[in-house]
Amino acid sequence: MPSPFAKDLFAGRKVLVTGAGRGIGHALAAAFAGHGATVLAHVGVTARGGAAELFPGLSQEEIARLTTIAADLADTAEIDRLIAAVEPALGGLDILVNNAGTMHGRVLVEDLTAEHFARVVDLNARAIMLLTAGLAPLLRRSDDAAIVNTTSISATTGGSPGSAAYSGAKAFVSTITRSLARELAPDRIRVNAVSPGTIMTDFHRRYSTPEKLAAAEAAIPLGRLGRAEDCVGAYLFLASGALSGYVTGQVLEVNGGQLMG
Numbered sequence: 001m002p003s004p005f006a007k008d009l010f011a012g013r014k015v016l017v018t019g020a021g022r023g024i025g026h027a028l029a030a031a032f033a034g035h036g037a038t039v040l041a042h043v044g045v046t047a048r049g050g051a052a053e054l055f056p057g058l059s060q061e062e063i064a065r066l067t068t069i070a071a072d073l074a075d076t077a078e079i080d081r082l083i084a085a086v087e088p089a090l091g092g093l094d095i096l097v098n099n100a101g102t103m104h105g106r107v108l109v110e111d112l113t114a115e116h117f118a119r120v121v122d123l124n125a126r127a128i129m130l131l132t133a134g135l136a137p138l139l140r141r142s143d144d145a146a147i148v149n150t151t152s153i154s155a156t157t158g159g160s161p162g163s164a165a166y167s168g169a170k171a172f173v174s175t176i177t178r179s180l181a182r183e184l185a186p187d188r189i190r191v192n193a194v195s196p197g198t199i200m201t202d203f204h205r206r207y208s209t210p211e212k213l214a215a216a217e218a219a220i221p222l223g224r225l226g227r228a229e230d231c232v233g234a235y236l237f238l239a240s241g242a243l244s245g246y247v248t249g250q251v252l253e254v255n256g257g258q259l260m261g
Helices: 023-034 060-064 076-090 114-140 164-187 202-207 210-219 228-239
Strands: 014-017 038-043 066-070 095-098 145-150 189-196 251-254
Touching: 014 023, 014 076, 023 038, 023 060, 023 066, 023 095, 023 228, 038 076, 060 066, 066 076, 076 114, 095 114, 095 228, 114 145, 114 164, 114 189, 145 164, 145 228, 164 189, 164 251, 189 228, 228 251
Parallel strands: 014 038, 014 095, 038 066, 095 145, 145 189, 189 251
Antiparallel strands: none
């Protein structure tokens, strides 16, 4: 489906998208580049190939505006390395999309180990705080800065058995989105979040059974599971000062009616 947004909506804007190797992050990095932005796309350390290989659907002009960087965001040193790479790669920063995150497996509470809990929290919660803290000076230099975090429907519903650590970490993301929006408002940095529902990406292919997905689909009022592309418009809206310049501290649910309120 063609994008309803102007092709030059983000012309001249400098964007970092984390977790851009697959799923929602991949669709987002491609969309920002397709709408004129210069993009630094963070990918996982197992990703192979450069921008042309990882984003084969983009034109040569769009690929020229997109650079990839691999880093393990559960590692503080790797976070520092990513922060240090942003200004040399982009020349500044206007939009930070904190999207990287995963469940690392469904683990029931009686089987939860300190190591598993730390692994989930380090990637899904700590990395967002450290990246935001490290990149705030660059964002303050922008005349129209925005941060868009990725939380989850499970931050509100609590998720399903085995996802307590992940759901709790995403609830943290929802809360710090509001906290940071208030703290950074004097610097004209808007902070919002997108909360996807059941989106058919590698996440659910790894962590949800066919039976669980079928039950979720049956309960969704719009009658289908989501796609990564279904989420893109929400992020572009929240990232654009022209579209949402008076919106901050909000969590936008994108779930086909799975959660209403």
